[in-house]
Amino acid sequence: MSNTEHPAHKVCWSCKGPVAASALFCETCNAIQAPGQLDHFTRFGLEKSFAVDVDAMEATYLKQQQMLHPDRFAAKSGREQALSSQQAASLNDAFETLKNPVARAHYMLRQAGHEPEGGEGHTVNDPALLMEAMEMREALDDAQDKTTIDAMIKDTRKQARACEKDLGDALDSQSFDAAKKLATRLRYLVKMTEEARAKKSRLAAA
Amino acid sequence: MALLKIHEPGETPLPHEDERQIAVGIDLGTTNSVVAISNDETPEVLRDKSGGNAIVPSVVYYGGDTPVVGEAARDHINTDASRVVSSVKRLMGRGLEDVKSVAGTLPYHVEVPEKSETENGEPMMVRLNVGDRVLTPVEVSADILRALRARAEESLDKPVEKAVITVPAYFDDGARTATKDAAKLAGIEVLRLVNEPTAAALAYGLDNGAEGLYAVYDLGGGTFDISLLKMQKGVFQVKATGGDAALGGDDFDHAIAEHLLAERKDGGATDALDASDAKRILKAARTVKESLTDQDSVEVTVELNGAETKHTVTRDAFDAMIAKLVSRTTAITEQVLDDADVLPEDVKGVVLVGGSTRVPAVRKAVADLFEQEPLSDIDPDEVVALGAALQAEALTGGSDNLLLDVTPLSLGLETMGGIVEKVIDRNTPIPVSKAQEFTTYQDGQSAMMIHVVQGEREMVDQCRSLARFVLTGIPSMAAGAARIRVQFNVDADGLLTVSAREETTGTEQEVAVKPTYGINESDMANMLRDSMVNARDDMELRLLTEARVEARRNILAVQAAMDADRDLLTAEDDTSITNAIATLETAMAGEDRDAINDAAEALENASRPFAEARMDSRIRQALAGQNVDEVN
Numbered sequence: 001m002s003n004t005e006h007p008a009h010k011v012c013w014s015c016k017g018p019v020a021a022s023a024l025f026c027e028t029c030n031a032i033q034a035p036g037q038l039d040h041f042t043r044f045g046l047e048k049s050f051a052v053d054v055d056a057m058e059a060t061y062l063k064q065q066q067m068l069h070p071d072r073f074a075a076k077s078g079r080e081q082a083l084s085s086q087q088a089a090s091l092n093d094a095f096e097t098l099k100n101p102v103a104r105a106h107y108m109l110r111q112a113g114h115e116p117e118g119g120e121g122h123t124v125n126d127p128a129l130l131m132e133a134m135e136m137r138e139a140l141d142d143a144q145d146k147t148t149i150d151a152m153i154k155d156t157r158k159q160a161r162a163c164e165k166d167l168g169d170a171l172d173s174q175s176f177d178a179a180k181k182l183a184t185r186l187r188y189l190v191k192m193t194e195e196a197r198a199k200k201s202r203l204a205a206a
Numbered sequence: 207m208a209l210l211k212i213h214e215p216g217e218t219p220l221p222h223e224d225e226r227q228i229a230v231g232i233d234l235g236t237t238n239s240v241v242a243i244s245n246d247e248t249p250e251v252l253r254d255k256s257g258g259n260a261i262v263p264s265v266v267y268y269g270g271d272t273p274v275v276g277e278a279a280r281d282h283i284n285t286d287a288s289r290v291v292s293s294v295k296r297l298m299g300r301g302l303e304d305v306k307s308v309a310g311t312l313p314y315h316v317e318v319p320e321k322s323e324t325e326n327g328e329p330m331m332v333r334l335n336v337g338d339r340v341l342t343p344v345e346v347s348a349d350i351l352r353a354l355r356a357r358a359e360e361s362l363d364k365p366v367e368k369a370v371i372t373v374p375a376y377f378d379d380g381a382r383t384a385t386k387d388a389a390k391l392a393g394i395e396v397l398r399l400v401n402e403p404t405a406a407a408l409a410y411g412l413d414n415g416a417e418g419l420y421a422v423y424d425l426g427g428g429t430f431d432i433s434l435l436k437m438q439k440g441v442f443q444v445k446a447t448g449g450d451a452a453l454g455g456d457d458f459d460h461a462i463a464e465h466l467l468a469e470r471k472d473g474g475a476t477d478a479l480d481a482s483d484a485k486r487i488l489k490a491a492r493t494v495k496e497s498l499t500d501q502d503s504v505e506v507t508v509e510l511n512g513a514e515t516k517h518t519v520t521r522d523a524f525d526a527m528i529a530k531l532v533s534r535t536t537a538i539t540e541q542v543l544d545d546a547d548v549l550p551e552d553v554k555g556v557v558l559v560g561g562s563t564r565v566p567a568v569r570k571a572v573a574d575l576f577e578q579e580p581l582s583d584i585d586p587d588e589v590v591a592l593g594a595a596l597q598a599e600a601l602t603g604g605s606d607n608l609l610l611d612v613t614p615l616s617l618g619l620e621t622m623g624g625i626v627e628k629v630i631d632r633n634t635p636i637p638v639s640k641a642q643e644f645t646t647y648q649d650g651q652s653a654m655m656i657h658v659v660q661g662e663r664e665m666v667d668q669c670r671s672l673a674r675f676v677l678t679g680i681p682s683m684a685a686g687a688a689r690i691r692v693q694f695n696v697d698a699d700g701l702l703t704v705s706a707r708e709e710t711t712g713t714e715q716e717v718a719v720k721p722t723y724g725i726n727e728s729d730m731a732n733m734l735r736d737s738m739v740n741a742r743d744d745m746e747l748r749l750l751t752e753a754r755v756e757a758r759r760n761i762l763a764v765q766a767a768m769d770a771d772r773d774l775l776t777a778e779d780d781t782s783i784t785n786a787i788a789t790l791e792t793a794m795a796g797e798d799r800d801a802i803n804d805a806a807e808a809l810e811n812a813s814r815p816f817a818e819a820r821m822d823s824r825i826r827q828a829l830a831g832q833n834v835d836e837v838n
Contacts, residue, residue, distance in 0.1 A: 074601035089639035
């Protein structure tokens with residue numbers, strides 16, 4: 001029996017001919033296909049690696065949206081419209097996931113069979129990080145002027161960048177336990193930057 | 207003779223040029239509406255027979271058998287005001303609660319439904335009492351759309367059955383659905399609902415063919431919208447949106463009117479204004495505002511209560527009157543830029559939409575903020591309809607351009623304790639399909655309420671409820687064992703469908719989030735603003751609620767264990783656990799999160815010996831009758 005788990009080909013719904021499982025359109029009749037279980041990296045023709053050229057990926061994303069978006073199928077059959085909607089949604093999902101470093105790291109962890117921290121039933125258990133987060137939060141609470149907050153934002157972004165690099169190294173060398181911790185830290189840093197920005201605009205509005 | 211048409215499977219052939227259905231673009235506005243058509247990527251507005259005004263006032267007069275729409279309807283305001291309906295867009299997709307807030311500000315009687323829901327649990331639609339008729343906002347909008355369609359058919363001399371209709375970026379699910387329903391009533395097939403700022407950008411984008419970031423600054427009669435769009439490789443992406451639904455050119459008129467009245471008072475006049483006086487002075491103020499676009503100074507005569515006064519209003523004085531209003535728009539704009547992590551100098555062009563952007567002080571404020579002259583070569587009253595027409599052509603005839611829109615507000619679900627779990631974040635590109643897994647809370651729980659909400663806040667009662675339905679037939683399982691997958695789908699029109707499914711058995715239920723009453727626009731702006739200001743309070747409240755939920759879960763688990771293994775429970779443990787539960791219950795009734803967490807920890811400590819006894823007992827049971835090899 002052949003390997004039915006990951007068939008390389010399926011049957012085109014329109015012309016009933018064979019079509020590659022990963023194909024967006026049937027090569028024979030050009031009909032749009034249902035989105036398969038393509039992994040996000042493959043969708044954009046990328047290596048499975050944390051380092052992603054977001055600009056290049058966005059160019060591919062836009063090119064594919066040009067072909068797949070429901071606006072391209074407004075004059076077509078209901079079935080084609082529905083397939084296009086599914087394709088465009090799954091393309092959006094892939095792009096949104098890979099664009100964001102934390103989401104990308106979580107996605108890579110899950111693909112490797114590791115549930116990231118902080119999800120349902122996975123509490124964060126890193127005293128050093130919790131302490132650091134608490135100190136940052138206190139510092140933000142105390143900050144009352146734009147200059148101080150700007151300096152904090154700058155510092156947090158710098159740390160986030162360094163953390164992102166370590167996270168990439170950990171994921172690419174399959175050190176998943178380290179990657180989990182770093183992903184959590186990156187999530188905290190991003191959140192702190194957002195909160196600092198929000199506070200800055202609240203101060204500006206007051 | 208009809209020939210048999212053969213085409214490749216999967217390909218619906220595009221009709222021949224002469225058979226192609228005509229599709230127009232419609233800007234269905236609160237105050238004014240415009241219809242336009244595009245051929246060969248060149249859009250033009252459709253004017254009335256005499257080739258006059260492109261603008262059709264969104265006003266309907268229900269005097270005779272057939273409704274009268276536009277200028278002619280507006281002429282009846284002075285003579286037969288109770289049969290004239292205007293500003294109906296504000297009521298689209300609204301229900302009981304929303305209308306209470308606007309009812310007094312509208313010139314006709316709004317019938318507020320007695321019940322907020324039908325027997326099927328569907329929200330009741332608002333009705334308007336107009337003369338001897340009872341109308342829904344959808345029907346009134348349909349009358350406006352019919353008039354626009356008739357204008358288009360007359361002008362093009364062809365039947366028009368398809369259109370792209372624009373809606374405010376902030377329109378929620380209910381208002382979008384209502385707009386589509388109105389089109390259906392008017393015999394128009396909606397090819398796509400497009401956000402107004404996106405349409406405006408499209409109108410400019412094609413002309414300029416430029417790539418980069420663009421801001422669309424839309425200041426209408428009563429609303430302000432700001433959107434940030436990125437154009438690249440023929441794709442227009444909405445990056446972020448914001449606005450204030452209670453800020454517009456009407457506020458400028460009010461400022462001038464107040465100024466005129468103040469001057470009269472200083473001159474010794476005592477004015478007691480009735481409704482018709484107020485209308486007249488506002489009309490005078492509006493004329494002053496419009497004249498100050500081209501002139502530095504305007505003379506105006508006000509006659510009220512038989513006393514005539516002459517006034518001079520300079521542009522400088524006018525600018526001072528509206529300075530605060532204008533700076534509110536720039537503050538919101540800065541916020542949106544900040545949200546998107548964009549600096550003003552990153553913005554390549556600023557598109558002006560809405561009649562109020564003709565005011566020089568507004569243009570100057572926008573130019574100062576972005577450090578560049580805004581684009582204004584397209585009439586700000588027509589630009590949205592022109593963009594919609596381009597999109598209509600693109601959808602029927604193909605195009606190299608594509609619009610990628612986003613969800614204006616976050617969509618989520620109610621979880622335990624009234625906390626909102628966001629499933630789709632604000633500003634997520636559409637179409638989007640996202641799923642979240644939930645689980646049961648109690649042993650043997652057989653049904654689960656799925657409550658869909660829209661908004662940015664953390665708690666359910668601070669967001670807008672979109673739909674409720676119940677997933678039934680969940681098989682009996684221990685708390686936390688069921689896997690309930692709730693799927694949200696938002697299509698390219700921004701309309702939401704939700705389905706829920708119990709994964710282990712496949713029990714499934716689906717609901718299209720239909721009619722519902724939407725969030726009224728000022729609610730929406732307020733909700734966004736509140737979500738910023740209250741982010742911190744929300745977090746506190748959320749942590750408190752979470753602490754309570756967690757504590758309740760612990761109590762239930764301990765009590766279930768006590769019921770199951772009472773024989774393992776010593777009298778001493780029984781007392782200390784019961785006391786700890788009582789203490790925790792007391793803490794949960796209070797507002798102190800730390801107290802709840804401390805009491806929960808105390809319960810955990812008190813129940814530890816019992817838990818260990820249970821564990822030992824389980825291990826003994828498991829090992830009983832098995833030899834060592836099997837265990838290893």
